[in-house]
Amino acid sequence: MNAIRESEPTPVTNRTTVERKSEREVVVTRTFNGPARIVFEAWTKPELIKRWWVPKSMGMTLLSCDMDVRVGGTYRFVFDQDASEPMAFFGKYIEVTPYSRLVWTNEESDDGAVTTVTFEEQGGKTLLAMRELYPSKEALDAAGTGAAEATVETFAQLDELLVTLSAGAGPS
Amino acid sequence: MVQYTSPRLDASFAAISDATRRGVLEQLGRADASITDLAETFHMTLTGMRKHVLVLEQADLVTTEKVGRVRTCRLSRRRLDEETEWIERYRRPWDARFEELDDVVEELKRKEQVDERNTRK
Numbered sequence: 521m522n523a524i525r526e527s528e529p530t531p532v533t534n535r536t537t538v539e540r541k542s543e544r545e546v547v548v549t550r551t552f553n554g555p556a557r558i559v560f561e562a563w564t565k566p567e568l569i570k571r572w573w574v575p576k577s578m579g580m581t582l583l584s585c586d587m588d589v590r591v592g593g594t595y596r597f598v599f600d601q602d603a604s605e606p607m608a609f610f611g612k613y614i615e616v617t618p619y620s621r622l623v624w625t626n627e628e629s630d631d632g633a634v635t636t637v638t639f640e641e642q643g644g645k646t647l648l649a650m651r652e653l654y655p656s657k658e659a660l661d662a663a664g665t666g667a668a669e670a671t672v673e674t675f676a677q678l679d680e681l682l683v684t685l686s687a688g689a690g691p692s
Numbered sequence: 693m694v695q696y697t698s699p700r701l702d703a704s705f706a707a708i709s710d711a712t713r714r715g716v717l718e719q720l721g722r723a724d725a726s727i728t729d730l731a732e733t734f735h736m737t738l739t740g741m742r743k744h745v746l747v748l749e750q751a752d753l754v755t756t757e758k759v760g761r762v763r764t765c766r767l768s769r770r771r772l773d774e775e776t777e778w779i780e781r782y783r784r785p786w787d788a789r790f791e792e793l794d795d796v797v798e799e800l801k802r803k804e805q806v807d808e809r810n811t812r813k
Contacts, residue, residue, distance in 0.1 A: 533791065533794070534790075534794075536783055536786050536787040536790055537783070538779050538782050538783040538786070539779075540775075540779070546782060548782075548783070548786050550786075550790050552790075552793065552794065552797050553794070553797065553798070553801075554797040554798070554800065554801050555801075558797055558800045558801060558804070559797060561800065562793055562796045562797060562800065568796055568800075571792065571795075571796050572789055572790075572792035572793040572795070572796050573789060574789075575785075575788040575789055575791070575792050577785075577788045578785060578788065650786075661778070663782070
């Protein structure tokens with residue numbers, strides 16, 4: 521596998537970093553090789569978000585995805601996980617500033633976070649920062665498990681995805 | 693509370709279900725100690741204390757190091773490891789999502805370039 525990776529012109533994958541800023545807040549950062557207007561579009565159009573929000577490695581499928589991206593507009597994602605009831609993820613947008621800032625609430629439980637995503641363009645690339653502020657330390661602690669647990673269980677699938685990505689990457 | 697379902701956590705619960713072992717953890721929280729010291733403090737035989745320490749070691753709660761004839765016990769860096777593990781659990785699904793998002797961004801960029809060329813014609 522290493523030999524294949526070295527011989528293929530695989531684009532460099534940017535690193536995702538996670539930092540706990542406080543007991544209730546976590547920040548995820550990542551750079552994308554495209555202008556902010558494109559990255560923002562990928563976060564705000566349902567037909568685009570559908571393509572990346574639920575990678576196969578999460579062991580879930582996205583049944584539906586409704587988004588009304590404007591201040592006060594709501595969103596609702598419905599997931600299907602094997603052997604369990606479909607699960608909904610919903611809330612509303614409280615700030616929408618094209619190409620630079622999105623803020624939404626998460627309302628399926630009292631432990632939901634307020635998420636702020638900022639898009640900062642630099643030299644044709646976009647530095648994305650996603651802050652999630654939880655109502656309590658316990659809520660944030662618990663958030664580290666959940667969906668991530670499913671990822672661990674289906675880690676083999678992630679490997680498979682990575683192989684596919686590295687083999688099929690590059691301009692087609 | 694963080695919900696772990698790892699075998700290691702089961703080992704931790706088993707380890708701290710015993711009053712002597714909880715006492716040993718408390719003692720080591722104050723200062724490192726040799727097995728001999730611990731055996732004396734808890735009025736136990738060396739063999740008995742070694743067994744308790746082994747259980748704590750297997751649960752990753754205590755590490756031991758033998759220098760000469762003395763085996764020193766100390767609390768492990770496990771708490772720090774759990775923090776690292778939490779970060780990694782949080783990071784992994786986002787990292788997987790973002791790898792997919794990279795593909796979407798690449799595609800939109802190419803599309804935009806094609807549109808631009810067509811406009812210029």
